[in-house]
Amino acid sequence: MNYLAHLFLAKNTPEFQIGNLLGDFVKGSLEKYQNYYHQDILQGIKHHRQIDYFTDNHPIFIQSKNRISQSRKRFAGIIIDIGYDRLLSSHWKQFSEETLEDFITRMYNILENNQNILPEKLQKALPRMIEQNWLGSYQTREGINLTFQRIAKRIKRVNNLATAQEELINNYKGIEKDFLEFFPELYTYAKAL
Numbered sequence: 001m002n003y004l005a006h007l008f009l010a011k012n013t014p015e016f017q018i019g020n021l022l023g024d025f026v027k028g029s030l031e032k033y034q035n036y037y038h039q040d041i042l043q044g045i046k047h048h049r050q051i052d053y054f055t056d057n058h059p060i061f062i063q064s065k066n067r068i069s070q071s072r073k074r075f076a077g078i079i080i081d082i083g084y085d086r087l088l089s090s091h092w093k094q095f096s097e098e099t100l101e102d103f104i105t106r107m108y109n110i111l112e113n114n115q116n117i118l119p120e121k122l123q124k125a126l127p128r129m130i131e132q133n134w135l136g137s138y139q140t141r142e143g144i145n146l147t148f149q150r151i152a153k154r155i156k157r158v159n160n161l162a163t164a165q166e167e168l169i170n171n172y173k174g175i176e177k178d179f180l181e182f183f184p185e186l187y188t189y190a191k192a193l
Contacts, residue, residue, distance in 0.1 A: 002085040004135050006048055007107050008096070009190040014110045018118075019044015021111070023052070025119045037117070047193055054189055060182040067171040067178075075161050080175065082138070082147055083168045087179040089138040095187065104135045141165065 003021060010020035019041040026033065030042050037045075055061050056077065064083070065076035072079060092100040108130050115123055129135075137143025145165045152162035168175065 002081040002138075004085040004138055005088050005186075006051065007135070008088065008103070009051060009187065010044055010047060013040060014114065015040035016044040016047070017107065017110060018114055019046075020048045020051075022119065022122070023048025025122050041117075047190070050193055051186065051190055055186065058182060058185070060178050060185075064175050064178040064182075067174050068167050069170075072160060072164055072167055075159065075164060078151060078161065079148075079164045079167050082144060082151075082164075083175050084179050084183070085138045086144055086168065087176055088183065089136075091180070091183075095183070100139075101136070104133070107135060141169075144168065 003024075006020040006023065007017055010017040015038050019037070021044075022037075022041065023045045026045050030045060033042060033045075061080065064080045068076040068079055088095070089100060096103065098106075111118070111126055112130070115126060118126065132146070133143075134147070137147060148164045149162045152159055152164075155161065
């Protein structure tokens with residue numbers, strides 16, 4: 001899962017939601033962060049890791065990854081994570097009574113209000129994240145394309161991830177079917193943690 005899904009699946013408190021986002025930025029044992037982060041943030045990071053483990057090992061997610069062509073197979077997990085966030089934004093009303101726009105605005109406000117505790121890398125990225133509306137960009141093809149381009153630039157070795165949107169376009173119906181089967185299971189799992 002990518003940023004939108006992790007924030008959505010988090011318990012509805014600012015600390016827990018921050019922690020769920022930090023799961024991509026804070027690595028290693030959480031013990032070294034005990035004196036730095038609030039317990040709810042640490043629980044959010046743990047929650048993020050549990051969701052990633054559940055997702056990466058789920059047969060439906062694996063099925064979605066197998067829909068990706070051999071030329072991009074090494075990035076299949078990233079492609080499907082982005083694709084699932086695209087589908088979450090498309091099917092948002094099935095899963096939330098809060099509008100997607102209100103949810104995104106609320107998440108950006110939480111991040112801005114807590115910018116001083118975010119890892120440096122996220123602090124630097126946050127103004128761009130808000131200005132370019134990364135959480136809302138999953139709603140359009142252009143936004144998905146820009147997301148893949150940003151990720152491709154961060155990968156040090158030569159890659160073909162910048163044009164990975166074609167994988168989602170070519171396999172849309174199958175990936176959408178997978179998502180609609182998988183996400184309710186993930187939602188139930190996340191709420192039970």
